[in-house]
Amino acid sequence: MDKRPLKTIIVGGGHRSLTYAELANIESDKMEIVGVADPDKNRRESIAKLFNIPSSNCFVSAEELAKAPKFADAV
Numbered sequence: 001m002d003k004r005p006l007k008t009i010i011v012g013g014g015h016r017s018l019t020y021a022e023l024a025n026i027e028s029d030k031m032e033i034v035g036v037a038d039p040d041k042n043r044r045e046s047i048a049k050l051f052n053i054p055s056s057n058c059f060v061s062a063e064e065l066a067k068a069p070k071f072a073d074a075v
Contacts, residue, residue, distance in 0.1 A: 007072040009035035011062050013043040024051060034072050037065040 008024070008031055010017050024031045035057035038044040048058050059065040065075075 003029075005030055005032040006074055007032050007034045008074045009033070009037065009057075009065065009072045010047060011037045011065065011075050013038040013040070013047045018047070021047075021051070035059070035065065037062050 005024075005028060008021070010021055010033060013036060021031075021033050024033045033047075033051035034053065036044055036047045036051075036053055037059040038047065039060055044058055044060075047053065048055070057071065059068070
């Protein structure tokens with residue numbers, strides 16, 4: 001059985017997604033936030049900082065994200 005954390009991307013950085021993503025901070029052995037897609041630059045940068053997401057994994061839209069090579073297990 002694979003014990004790696006589920007690599008997850010946030011699409012739309014609103015309150016609901018951040019509430020769910022908080023699991024990554026509480027139980028980092030189960031989930032890791034590795035990317036974000038949000039049209040709001042401040043929100044996108046804030047989420048990237050919160051979860052240590054590299055700029056290469058930050059996108060303005062879901063469409064832009066969909067063009068990137070796969071780097072996560074879930075969205």
